[in-house]
Amino acid sequence: MTGRDARELVPVNGQCIHRCVRPDWMALRRSAADAGFDLVAISAYRSFERQLRIWNEKARAERAVLNDAGEALDISALAPRDQLHAILRFSALPGASRHHWGTDVDVIDASATPDNYQVQLVEAECCANGPFAPLHAWLDERINSHRAYGFYRPYIAQKVYGEGIAAEPWHLSHRPVAQRFEILCSYQNMLAFYSALQDLELKTVLLENFEQIYRDYICADSSAQNPVSV
Numbered sequence: 001m002t003g004r005d006a007r008e009l010v011p012v013n014g015q016c017i018h019r020c021v022r023p024d025w026m027a028l029r030r031s032a033a034d035a036g037f038d039l040v041a042i043s044a045y046r047s048f049e050r051q052l053r054i055w056n057e058k059a060r061a062e063r064a065v066l067n068d069a070g071e072a073l074d075i076s077a078l079a080p081r082d083q084l085h086a087i088l089r090f091s092a093l094p095g096a097s098r099h100h101w102g103t104d105v106d107v108i109d110a111s112a113t114p115d116n117y118q119v120q121l122v123e124a125e126c127c128a129n130g131p132f133a134p135l136h137a138w139l140d141e142r143i144n145s146h147r148a149y150g151f152y153r154p155y156i157a158q159k160v161y162g163e164g165i166a167a168e169p170w171h172l173s174h175r176p177v178a179q180r181f182e183i184l185c186s187y188q189n190m191l192a193f194y195s196a197l198q199d200l201e202l203k204t205v206l207l208e209n210f211e212q213i214y215r216d217y218i219c220a221d222s223s224a225q226n227p228v229s230v
């Protein structure tokens with residue numbers, strides 16, 4: 001659940017996913033190929049250690065923290081509680097990332113851009129004239145008609161400006177397997193996990209605000225019945 005057990009993972013195109021998700025992922029890729037898209041996961045499973053490193057670097061101002069406009073924030077000028085929210089807007093807490101489960105992927109259409117294109121994973125790439133807009137229109141149609149092999153977008157339904165997790169149209173989740181993990185992410189489980197966790201920057205302010213953080217960022221999938229996270 002918290003990205004520290006890799007036994008159920010299998011490799012797919014340079015990434016790792018849960019072995020139970022692989023058949024549906026390959027089926028979705030084949031359907032996409034038939035429609036003219038090269039559906040590629042540029043990020044899938046992420047370990048706890050990797051997420052912890054990203055988190056701590058952001059909290060120490062060693063890695064950029066962006067605002068909604070994509071501009072770098074001076075995190076050291078913010079109060080600890082505001083630092084926490086600024087990082088959580090685009091980064092999951094280590095241990096509370098859906099990417100820890102191997103059920104979630106960040107996707108692009110690799111055939112839509114030149115080889116030297118730097119993917120940014122921003123909304124502008126996914127809508128209007130963005131290079132991945134046709135893929136996402138196709139995915140919308142598949143998801144809405146329940147022909148996406150169990151994949152859906154966990155963040156799209158709860159777009160909130162300023163607070164909460166940003167909408168991430170590129171982030172797909174395999175609902176049948178992800179639900180097994182969602183059930184484990186109860187308030188008590190997550191509170192016990194963070195209370196015992198060492199080496200986490202902003203741990204004190206996290207625990208002081210845990211009820212709100214849990215509701216807005218860990219139990220944040222409004223389209224599901226159960227708690228979920230980024």
Ligand SMILES: [Zn+2]
Pocket residue numbers: 099104105106168170171
């Ligand atoms: Zn993602």
